Amino acid sequence: MDLDDRKFRILQAIIDDYILTAMPVGSRTISKKGGMTLSSATIRNEMSDLEELGYLDQPHASAGRVPSWKAYRLYVDRLLRVASLPPEESVHVKEIFKTRMDQMEDVLSAAARAISELTDYAGVMIAPKAGRVQRVQLVPITATTALMVTVTDNGVHKDSVVPIPRDLSPDHLYMISNVLTERAQGRTIAEILPMTDELLQDIGLHRSLFPSLLDRLARQMEPDSATVVVGSTSKLLAQPEFNDIDRARGLLSALETKDQLARLLSARSQLEFSITIGPELMLDGMQNSSLVTVSYSLGGGAGAMGVIGPSRMQYGRVLGILSAMRQALNEIDEKPGKGS
Amino acid sequence: MDLDDRKFRILQAIIDDYILTAMPVGSRTISKKGGMTLSSATIRNEMSDLEELGYLDQPHASAGRVPSWKAYRLYVDRLLRVASLPPEESVHVKEIFKTRMDQMEDVLSAAARAISELTDYAGVMIAPKAGRVQRVQLVPITATTALMVTVTDNGVHKDSVVPIPRDLSPDHLYMISNVLTERAQGRTIAEILPMTDELLQDIGLHRSLFPSLLDRLARQMEPDSATVVVGSTSKLLAQPEFNDIDRARGLLSALETKDQLARLLSARSQLEFSITIGPELMLDGMQNSSLVTVSYSLGGGAGAMGVIGPSRMQYGRVLGILSAMRQALNEIDEKPGKGS
DNA sequence: CTTAGCACTCGATGAGCAAGAGTGCTAACA
């Protein structure tokens, strides 16, 4: 069931053309442009075969052929070449993070915007996975609430408001923070949770307080939808496939449900890169879209970033841009004043 | 140049109809539906006058009339009635903030989403203005960086990474935090900035450190684009005016430049409510859109929220929803475990 | 001042037609 070399070349030519034009590709086009010396009739026969094999679709009887998701899959698996960036763009990418970034948030949204800008698709970022706890500190807010700030070894920090007993002074909180820090330091959340009992024994004083704190700690450490940043989506609307407003709406609203995106991206933060095509995403409103991701590391933690765009995507170009971004992000670590 | 009562009523009928149908309104429609006992010919004459006065536009010679922004302005100034919510929706609004919200972020995005959901336009929120500093705390991250967490009296907190001298122990940082807190407590940023010299004298030890910290503090306190949250924008695409994809793109990209929105909203956080129509916004891509805002207070700080939609907006309904939201937000304060 | 009546305008709709792109099939050819 494998394709012979000629079929490959023809399929590639079709995909290349379709990616550029978004128009169904006819046999004559390939016969002329494709660098092949075959007549359109021969191409037609081959195309007919390719359709039967499920690599091409025909919108209607007298239109050209359109690649199916199966074709894209083959394309990225076997035919894809990563396009390296032209030098001026490459420089541009390096520039993005030149300005001071105090917060993880800043880095993420700058990167997501940049990805959108460079690719003309929608850029998406997920923050690096929180690593091991490095410090926990309680900062008083009101008489009965405090802010629990957690810093991890990859520089990610999170905070949440926790209730505290009324009679705790700031110094008390600081002491508790130190105990918490001592106990939690260097551990992942999975390691911390069973420690509850031990902790409770240590500080008989605030028995009631700690289960709640550990709960929060656990919640803070898991990747959540808040750590997903979507870049410019308006770029997407320029793509011809979204002249159909309903499709556009479907995709946009899919992009707005951040927890879906969080799942997708966080699942891919272990993969150096990934390409997921249309139906493979198994999400409503994204049957005709693809997700391309690369992982990156920031402060030692692994995150993922990518672009979402029509399946007819310039995969090579996009991968090139994403690779450049990865490198730029990784370099942030080496600089002082780095992203939180 | 004032309009007589009948012109008012006719104009109102036209706007009411147009808001519902998004179609140019003809004289016959008004004559029949408008509750008036005038013939279409009479209406026609009046409409002709209204057009001359700039309240109506005519897309083309043989179409009906469409309200101009001037008409909407008049409408909201003099003819608008706030629609109170049907009880079941009112209950729904109260439910939104029932779940525990640890972070300001959570509250904002839940609210923005809810506004979008209820109105079918795009909801926007800006965080309450930071008030007076209540506590400043430095949490060590690495040997040379710390997280500066600032808590204000209205519960807003912000953080940013600051460089610190290499030889500071956590306890040192805690002491410095206490000094900073003592000095800054109860003051606004405008009051803190001139204090630099005083502070430097107090702690001769870390002269070089403090200007940088105060800088950060100042930056933290100003409202920034990060505090703007936009709810679901895909709802907007359902509006018939955005069948024109270019318009949709224009508006969406306007919604993506958050600092513009930040300016708009923060300028309106002092007003109980505001309605700004198309050209009055003076922004590209929003000539045909309106912004309706109400202020709210959370933790004692004033913020603003609103919706952005086509000028042909159900102003009364939107105001009703926003009022309900304001009330729901204000009530969060009274509960424990409140928004950050 | 109101309104009935009427001529006029102009967009929307749909039919009809020609052009063009593309296909599949067949038959000839190497």
Added chain:
DNA sequence: TGTTAGCACTCTTGCTCATCGAGTGCTAAG
């Protein structure tokens, strides 16, 4: 046996043209 020229056929696209109808402005009568 694979390739290709040729051709009939299909279907979309764009165009024109006529028609329809909503809506207007004007005029003259009530």
